[in-house]
Amino acid sequence: MFDTLLIANRGEIACRVIRSAKARGLRCVAVYSDADRDALHVRLADAAVRIGGAAPADSYLRGDRIIDAALETGAGAIHPGYGFLSENPDFVEAVEQAGLVFVGPSAQAIRAMGLKDRAKALMEKAGVPAVPGYHGSDQSDARLRDEAARVGYPVMLKAVAGGGGKGMRIVAEAAGLDEALASARAEAGAAFGNTDMLIEKYIETPRHIEVQVFGDGERAVHLFERDCSLQRRHQKVIEEAPAPGMTDAVRTAMGAAAVRAAEAIGYKGAGTVEFIVDGAGGLRPDGFWFMEMNTRLQVEHPVTELVTGVDLVDWQLRVAAGEPLPAAQEDLALSGHAFEARLYAEDVPAGFLPATGRLAHLDFPDGVRADSGVAAGDEITPYYDPMIAKLVVHGADRESALAALLRGLSRTQVAGTVTNLAFLKALALHAGFAAGEVDTGLIARDIDALTEAPAPGPQVIAQAVVTLAEPGQGFTLWAPLHRRIETSAGPCTLIMEGPDRARVIVADQQVRAIRQGDSWRFDGQAAWPAVRHGNAVTVFAEVTHEITLVDLLERAAYAGALGDTIEAPMPGLLREMAVAEGQQVAEGDRLAVLEAMKMEHVLRAPRDGCIARIGVQAGAQVAAGTPLIELEKAET
Incomplete structure (x- = not known):
């Protein structure tokens, strides 16, 4: 049994693994990038090793540096968390060649499920139902057009590598296939280094239900299902367990199919078998199909833990240490309901x-x-x-x-x-x-x-203004004050009538504020919980609102500079510049593609016009607010 564990990840999953590992008495080693030097997972660990620069390619994707860190600190095992290197079979082999234990499945199992086309073929052989589609090696545009027509629109394009919704596009009709294919390939190539696509029939009332499996390399069990249907751009938002409307018959059929999938590849550790389910008319034992298998712990694993009472990370550590499966199928039961x-x-x-x-x-x-x-x-x-x-x-x-x-x-x-x-x-x-x-x-x-x-109401604005008027903002609360204030929620007037009384006029409404002890009341109602930070106040009303004092000179300068300029909405890599100077564009045309926080964001023309100037070329790293494209001024 190893006594020291290195966690090859960051953020909440690194913290999650550290807590379960410490509960088993293990010493924990964190790794960190320059951006994470003071991060929470570093503070929780017993030791921490710097592995490189802020970009993932310079740090958390450096398998060689992570293995060196494990050897330097006396770690006997590496837990990959999820993302980054968690489903990289080459990393698994390198870990084992270094004499370390990889807390997860074998490289062979990861390879078997790592490419969706090969995984589907393997699952069909194992008797697991698969969605009708095409997952062949001929990746020519012509072949993909023919296969999409054969499957029948609407279809789903999917990158054969990776996950997280990247390289996925829904195509409603043949006319949209070429643009969707180019976009999906570009995103997949940037994210996974692989532009191959598969085509699936798109289920028009789809539900996304996945089954948690756990194996010891020979046999496997399932820990029931999770419903992950609430998604935005193929990214999960809220997950729950068990799935609404699930019947014993469907649960039995899906669980058995998931166990067959895991045992077909000799799966070891925690994994998830994902199914697309036809939600029209209720769940049926013949109404679900294999989508993919995630050969790692999932982000949403806590809902399974809460309805089964199982610590999945603890199970991972026990099986990685050579123990058999901690429970048989008949030992597992559902209790209550959970949301994440x-x-x-x-x-x-x-x-x-x-x-x-x-x-x-x-x-x-x-x-x-x-x-x-x-x-x-x-x-x-x-x-x-x-x-x-x-x-x-x-x-x-x-x-x-x-x-x-x-x-x-x-x-x-x-x-x-x-x-x-x-x-x-x-x-x-x-x-x-x-x-x-x-x-x-x-x-x-x-x-x-x-x-x-929803816009903040007058009482919320009044509370923020009175809070911002505390000493240090240039106001004097012990003397009468009549001042017009510009805020991010609009202009208002503050009238101080003494140290404990004030009126705030917002638009045509007046809010009376009275201090009682250390707190204020607004029109007789107690103040909401609030926090002041710098020149802003965040008020935790029914909806959280941040109200900021506006510097009028800054606002005027910004408004003057904005004009006809398309700016970077966030920091990121300018992946593509789709226009040239002098080119005519129409409202909604694709101008540029910005890659930020692992997602591709298309910037489109706000109006018809001519491109007057290109400020940044493709391949550049840009800050939020960087001018990218300038349109010729519209005629008035």
Whole structure:
């Protein structure tokens, strides 16, 4: 049995593994990049080793440096977490050749499932149902056009390598295939170094249900299913276990198929077999098909842990140390219901753009399992996935678990960056979701209602203004004051009538503020919880609002510079510049492609016009706000 474990990952999964490993008495070694020098997983570990620069290619993807770090620190095993090197068979072989234990499946098993086309062929041979499609070696455009027509539109294009929704496109008709194919190949090539595609029949009322499996290299068990149908751009948002509407017959059939899949490749450790399920007319034993197998721990594994009482990381460590499967199938049972919501730093109204920022405040309520890799004071950087935490809850049944999720989301407090909290809360309140009527198209169908950003009310603005008027902002609370203030929520007027009384005029409404002890009341109502950070106040009302004092000179300069310029909405790599100077474009035309936080973002023309100037060439790393393209000024 090894006594020291190196975790070859970062963020919340590194923290998660460290906690279970320490509970087994293991010494834990973290690795970190320059951007993660002071990260939470580094602080939790017993020892930490720098492995390179901020970019993943310079650090967390450096298998050789990670193995050196394990040998230098006396680690006997390496846990890969998920992402990065977790499904890289060459890394597994290098770990074992160095005399170390890899906490996960064999290189052979990873290779068997690493390419979706080969995996589908293997699963068909093992008697696991697969979605109709094409997964051949002829990757010519002509062949893919023919196969798409044979399968019948709509179809799904998928990169044969990788996962996480990258290199995936839904194509509704033949006219859209060529553009979708070019885009998917570019994204897949950038993410995985492999541009090969497969084609699947697109199920129009699809549900995404996956089965947690665990093997010891010879036999396997399943730990029931998770429903991961709530997705945006093929990225999971809220997961739950068990799946709504699941019957014993369907659960038995899916579980058996997943175990066959695992045992067909001699699987060792934790893995997930993913199925696409036809949600029309309810779940049926003949209505699910194999999509892929993730040969690693999944992001959403905590919901399975809460409904089974199993610590999957502990199981991984035990099997990696040579122990047999910790339980037989008949020993495993479901208990209650669990949800997991993924809390991200992202600007939802702006199209879910990834965000950065220093967390001025971060607080999770009681009753919620918050798997997080950050704490208050930490920074969300542009180099990695912008996840803040996974919020996981459990209840006796789905209704009580959903109520716990809503409470947890409502009481979670984040300041210093924009988040998707309001979006998650809107999903938890969605009538269809509450009724268990889930499929992968739910978010897209109701995207406008789910992403509507309510403006802060007068009381919220008044509270922020009074908070910002505390000493240090140039105000004097002990003397009368009448001042017009510009905020990010609009202009207002603050009238101080003494140290404990004020009026705030917002538009045509007046809010009276009275201090009682150490707190203020606004129109007789108690103040919301709030945090001041710099020249901003985050107010945790029904929806979290950040109100900032606006520097009028900065606003004027920005407005003057903005004009007809298309700027980088976030830091990233300019993957493609699709236009040239002098070119005429129409509103909505593709101008450039920015790769940021592991996703491809297409920038489109805001209006008809002519390209006057190209400020940056493809291949450049750009900061948020960098001018990329300038249109000729529109005639007035």
